[in-house]
Amino acid sequence: DAGVIQSPRHEVTEMGQEVTLRCKPISGHNSLFWYRQTMMRGLELLIYFNNNVPIDDSGMPEDRFSAKMPNASFSTLKIQPSEPRDSAVYFCASSRGTSGGITYEQYFGPGTRLTVT
Amino acid sequence: SQKIEQNSEALNIQEGKTATLTCNYTNYSPAYLQWYRQDPGRGPVFLLLIRENEKEKRKERLKVTFDTTLKQSLFHITASQPADSATYLCAPGEYGQNFVFGPGTRLSVLP
Numbered sequence: 001d002a003g004v005i006q007s008p009r010h011e012v013t014e015m016g017q018e019v020t021l022r023c024k025p026i027s028g029h030n031s032l033f034w035y036r037q038t039m040m041r042g043l044e045l046l047i048y049f050n051n052n053v054p055i056d057d058s059g060m061p062e063d064r065f066s067a068k069m070p071n072a073s074f075s076t077l078k079i080q081p082s083e084p085r086d087s088a089v090y091f092c093a094s095s096r097g098t099s100g101g102i103t104y105e106q107y108f109g110p111g112t113r114l115t116v117t
Numbered sequence: 118s119q120k121i122e123q124n125s126e127a128l129n130i131q132e133g134k135t136a137t138l139t140c141n142y143t144n145y146s147p148a149y150l151q152w153y154r155q156d157p158g159r160g161p162v163f164l165l166l167i168r169e170n171e172k173e174k175r176k177e178r179l180k181v182t183f184d185t186t187l188k189q190s191l192f193h194i195t196a197s198q199p200a201d202s203a204t205y206l207c208a209p210g211e212y213g214q215n216f217v218f219g220p221g222t223r224l225s226v227l228p
Contacts, residue, residue, distance in 0.1 A: 004160075033215075043161070043206065043218040056215070091160050101212040102149045102168065108160025 004109035006092050012115045018080040021112045024073055025094030033106060034067055034077050035091040043091070049075065050097065082116045089113050119145045121219035123207060129225045130197055138192040138222045140207030147209035150183055150190045151216055155204045161218075164205075165192075197226045 005024040013019055025032050033048040047057040052069045060067070064083070069075040079086055093106040124139035140150070149168045153161035167174040167183045167190070174181045180193040190209070194201050204223045210216030 042220045045215065045217070048215060093160070098213070102166075103210055103215050105151060105163035105166060106161075108162070111158075111160055 023092030
């Protein structure tokens with residue numbers, strides 16, 4: 001398996017522009033997670049999906065952020081309009097879900113390094 | 118509020134020694150805890166999972182303990198090697214809930 005695939009790997013954009021990050025989870029995984037990582041705040045969960053349905057989006061910073069999962073093999077995270085404080089590494093991860101109340105391990109993609117100037 | 122702490126931001130040890138990393142949590146009752154490794158420029162990679170009814174888990178040179186009374190997990194790397202240098206993240210999870218990542222400890226194994 002190719003693992004979790006993210007694109008683009010790097011994105012540089014100007015403040016106010018729309019940014020779309022893409023993720024292809026591992027085939028057969030039914031949970032998908034979007035994280036943001038910065039030096040100051042560490043690894044933060046933004047949103048996660050179970051069977052393509054958003055379960056918890058309490059980590060989404062504000063209305064400028066939105067995420068979709070139209071099918072089991074694709075998800076997007078969109079920022080509109082982008083701001084300099086959105087600069088971070090964004091990770092997508094997938095897992096097999098849960099069993100007996102325990103969340104299975106997550107497999108992370110390589111991340112997208114976003115710079116907003 | 119829930120809080121996860123990992124012993125220090127950075128830990129330096131000599132090659133061949135045992136590295137011990139600490140994960141403490143407060144206002145939290147995790148049913149399980151996972152440990153991940155993250156190398157610079159890459160996503161975290163899963164290492165081990167330990168459940169609340171397990172005191173200890175081992176995998177090759179890695180050992181994890183979980184003490185629900187002390188609200189602490191210890192992560193040990195025996196016979197450490199420079200290739201073990203990375204950031205290690207603990208991630209406790211409550212029953213039926215997704216887990217939350219701690220801030221991480223950056224380990225440097227010096228040759």
